[in-house]
Amino acid sequence: MVTEQSAIDFNQKVLVVDDVTAMWKIIRNVLKEIGSNHICEADNGAAALSLLRSEKIGLVLTDWNIPPMTGLELLQRIRREPASKDIPVSKVTTKGQKENILDAIKAGADNFVVKPLTAETIREKIEQIFRTRK
Amino acid sequence: MNVEFVNPFLSATLRVLETMASVEARPGKPFLKKEGGAQGDVSGIIGITGPTNGSMSLSFSRKCILKIVAGMLGEEMAEITDDIKDAVGELTNMISGDARNELGQKGYQFQIALPTVITGLNHEIRHKCNAPTIAIPFDTDAGPFVVEVSFEN
Numbered sequence: 001m002v003t004e005q006s007a008i009d010f011n012q013k014v015l016v017v018d019d020v021t022a023m024w025k026i027i028r029n030v031l032k033e034i035g036s037n038h039i040c041e042a043d044n045g046a047a048a049l050s051l052l053r054s055e056k057i058g059l060v061l062t063d064w065n066i067p068p069m070t071g072l073e074l075l076q077r078i079r080r081e082p083a084s085k086d087i088p089v090s091k092v093t094t095k096g097q098k099e100n101i102l103d104a105i106k107a108g109a110d111n112f113v114v115k116p117l118t119a120e121t122i123r124e125k126i127e128q129i130f131r132t133r134k
Numbered sequence: 135m136n137v138e139f140v141n142p143f144l145s146a147t148l149r150v151l152e153t154m155a156s157v158e159a160r161p162g163k164p165f166l167k168k169e170g171g172a173q174g175d176v177s178g179i180i181g182i183t184g185p186t187n188g189s190m191s192l193s194f195s196r197k198c199i200l201k202i203v204a205g206m207l208g209e210e211m212a213e214i215t216d217d218i219k220d221a222v223g224e225l226t227n228m229i230s231g232d233a234r235n236e237l238g239q240k241g242y243q244f245q246i247a248l249p250t251v252i253t254g255l256n257h258e259i260r261h262k263c264n265a266p267t268i269a270i271p272f273d274t275d276a277g278p279f280v281v282e283v284s285f286e287n
Binding site: 020021022023025026029065093094095096097114115116117118 | 149150153154203206207208209216217220221223224227228230231232234235238243246248
């Protein structure tokens with residue numbers, strides 16, 4: 001049997017942005033389950049942008065509600081800043097309706113993870129990002 | 135209240151708890167709730183607007199939520215901490231979001247607000263409208279919880 005090799009680069013650091021710190025633990029567990037151990041977290045957009053400037057981040061997983069900034073605004077800021085404009089971003093949200101998906105894609109999201117999330121869903125979405133960008 | 139609006143919350147509850155916490159919940163017989171008192175020790179409530187306005191709440195017994203959050207976070211939980219409250223808010227958000235997505239597929243476009251978490255003995259759940267409240271009791275191996283849905287007619 002031929003197994004397709006994963007396109008995910010597990011050495012890349014993943015930035016998780018969520019204002020609910022319990023979600024950090026959930027996403028951290030899920031990422032570890034799929035083999036990703038380089039993880040950092042931010043609880044708002046400003047903190048996320050600061051980490052994106054100071055650390056080498058390979059992927060951003062961001063929630064939609066990260067007050068005071070929205071996830072959409074964060075995405076727009078990431079795409080405007082030279083240091084982060086090419087970093088892949090996946091939106092992690094409960095808002096799985098078409099208009100929400102379109103808003104995120106228009107703003108430059110690579111894809112979308114709708115909660116409740118599983119390790120398998122996260123793996124598929126990250127795999128999709130790295131394959132598309134190869 | 136349109137009963138079509140209630141079932142998506144029931145199926146979303148089962149789906150979210152199974153996916154996020156590996157907890158099997160067994161729904162009981164829905165009933166009309168007469169008083170505002172919560173059925174559990176910690177509750178989450180969220181406002182919903184759209185073709186009609188209302189709210190949904192979840193109310194967990196202490197033992198039940200400790201088990202559910204332990205399943206979500208992958209660590210043992212012994213008391214109601216900030217992590218537990220965060221997780222109840224997130225469960226409220228996820229269940230209402232999942233139900234909203236199902237309602238959207240049926241042609242009903244709803245928006246959801248941000249959840250509020252309430253704890254403490256004999257706390258009250260105040261739904262966002264004065265319509266009757268449908269309560270759906272659930273049982274799990276770790277104890278009971280209740281989902282309430284209330285929408286204007």
